[in-house]
Amino acid sequence: MLLLEVISGERLAKPERGKMRVHKISNVNKALDFIASKGVKLVSIGAEEIVDGNVKMTLGMIWTIILRFAIQDISVEETSAKEGLLLWCQRKTAPYKNVNIQNFHISWKDGLGFCALIHRHRPELIDYGKLRKDDPLTNLNTAFDVAEKYLDIPKMLDAEDIVGTARPDEKAIMTYVSSFYHAFSGAQKAETAANRICKVLAVNQENEQLMEDYEKLASDLLEWIRRTIPWLENRVAENTMHAMQQKLEDFRDYRRLHKPPKVQEKCQLEINFNTLQTKLRLSNRPAFMPSEGRMVSDINNAWGCLEQAEKGYEEWLLNEIRRLERLDHLAEKFRQKASIHEAWTDGKEAMLRQKDYETATLSEIKALLKKHEAFESDLAAHQDRVEQIAAIAQELNELDYYDSPSVNARCQKICDQWDNLGALTQKRREALERTEKLLETIDQLYLEYAKRAAPFNNWMEGAMEDLQDTFIVHTIEEIQGLSTAHEQFKATLPDADKERLAILGIHNEVSKIVQTYHVNMAGSNPYTIITPQEINGKWDHVRQLVPRRDQALTEEHARQQHNERLRKQFGAQANVIGPWIQTKMEEIGRISIEMHGTLEDQLSHLRQYEKSIVNYKPKIDQLEGDHQLIQEALIFDNKHTNYTMEHIRVGWEQLLTTIARTINEVENQILTRDAKGISQEQMNEFRASFNHFDRKKTGMMDTDDFRACLISMGYNMGEAEFARIMSIVDPNRLGVVTFQAFIDFMSRETADTDTADQVMASFKILAGDKNYITVEELRRELPPDQAEYCIARMAPYTGPDAVPGALDYMSFSTALYGESDL
């Protein structure tokens, strides 16, 4: 209790005087009550423990008391005792760099803390500069000594103890330090007072500063608001989206970066204001009245306006952007369409102005027209597009596009050009059609020309051919026919000439058109290559040929007449000569078969004929002459006679031959008669037979006739025998038997001896009855050339009685007659 009284500076209740436990307990309880009344919590400390001398408890209670009264009082700026004390130490030792008070144990180990504390308040007591950190012992002792000596602070701590212990006892140090505190607190008081004044002043200053700050902040804020609001209210749209987006970006920045700090500022301003007011109020100062215009209400108003302006701004921005977007899109569309269109129209004007039709042919014009038609459709199709472009331009205008003028200008250009194109197209169409018509007309004329020129040309060529046609005529009728045809042809000439003029007329018409309309005739008539010059040339030629032909025909006519004369001449002659020959032939034939009169008579008769025939020769020659003329004149037929020269010739030759042969026959008959001794009567008989069987009266018998004849004469023979006879009689196998052959045969058959035998017999005589003959004998008996003849031809005799040089006359004899026995 005493302690408490001392330490607290207050009187407690009167203590119980007594030594009994109960008195002790009561005292302790009073003390505890007192402690508790000071607001110290005592945990599990009861009076009994203290009375009973519980050391731990007792010490604990003591510390608590110390803490409460010695230390608890310590208040440094409203902090708790411990903290306040710490803070006070820190404050005081703050200037001392080598001192760092963080706690109440280790920080004090080097002793510098204590020294610093002392030095701080009583610098003359310690030479702080001489202190060294690594000498804690000295430091501590110095501090303790000085404290004891000059400050009346008993040595509560032991230097070695502190140094030696790793962690000095916190409570002890705290207690010791608190002593310092109390020691200096006197000095503290002034400081505290000064502090209080300072604090008050500081508060004032602070307040003033706050007010100033407020004012400034408010001004700034208001200024900022004033600046910002017009910016927000500026609804001038930018032209480009990019710019607008930039604005949006700016707004976003504003919202995200610029405004929040300002919000913060405003908030701060408010807070500051409130704080200031509170502080002022708390410190019994009058409330703060901001200057004119900077009142809270002003600020709030301004802020309100700001927010108002803000609200519309973003919306407006977005709308504008949308609008611009649309405009941009439209503008782009416009540009695109315009570009496409311009690309399409590029060159069209030039194309339409072309004068290519001036040098084109009809088919080319037609092709150009078709092309133009196609172009016209294309143009019509593009009309749509132009309208679209104009519509877009209009919309741009309505939407107030920033670049409307240039858009409009371009649109106008396009429209003007469009109209121009339309006009040019029309003009070109007209020109093309006009040219087409012209060319068609010309083409028609050309065709007409060609259609007529070709046949006419043909006709002329045919006429030329005909007029120059070499003709071969053989009769007067033929030439007359040609003449007539020629006259007919001449009759057609006037009409032909008319046709020619008509054709030329067509050509002239074409020329006229070409000249009048300045049509460029690059080509010529495509339907024909026949030029008027050609036509005229040929026409003149035809005209020339006509008289020539006249002449030719006339000449030919004369020739034909001459020929006719020749024919007649020949005919007349031939008609005389022919029958004469015929007659003579017959007469000769008759003579040859007649039977009365001698052969000599026949012969002389025949010779007379011969003479007359010879005398007639000149006539034949004359005829030949005429014939030659006829042949030279190339006359091939002659209707005036049936006899040709060949007929006559043949007949004449036949006549000559016949007469000669007949004479010869008769002579032979005479010879035969004489040789064979056939009498005239026999001859006549032969003749009668022969004539009888010569049924056809040709002077010759065929095999059947002959056979019949033989049979009638009593010859009975078989086929082989007849064949033999035939081979003799008709050795040449002519199939006929002449009278001469007949007589030969007949005489031979009736003759007595074989002629070959006769010859053989003759040779035998010459050979002296030998079977062979020698060369000497032949030469001796026969004339030289005949002897040589025999020698050359006789074969050597090869009989048993042969001698060298023997010749076989027997086979030779038979061979003479064509018969050999072998």
Place this chain on the structure above:
Amino acid sequence: MDSFKVVLEGPAPWGFRLQGGKDFNVPLSISRLTPGGKAAQAGVVVGDWVLSIDGENAGSLTHIEAQNKIRACGERLRLGLSRAQPAQSKPQKVGSGRAPGGGR
């Protein structure tokens, strides 16, 4: 016309009469046969034409040439002959040597 060959064994006489020749403008032919002679035995007939003598063509020979040629074939005489055939008779074998029975 049928041609055939005969070979007569010699010596001469062969027993036939040869007629004709180029100089007579008549082809060589057989005009007579000795009855029972070699030729007759070989089947030669009157009227047969002589085409070849000893293999040589007889068409260009004169009578004398033909005669000499035949005479030159001493031991054996080969003759090529031809005969006009009546329509119905069968063709003869060439060189058969056998005469058909008297002409069918």
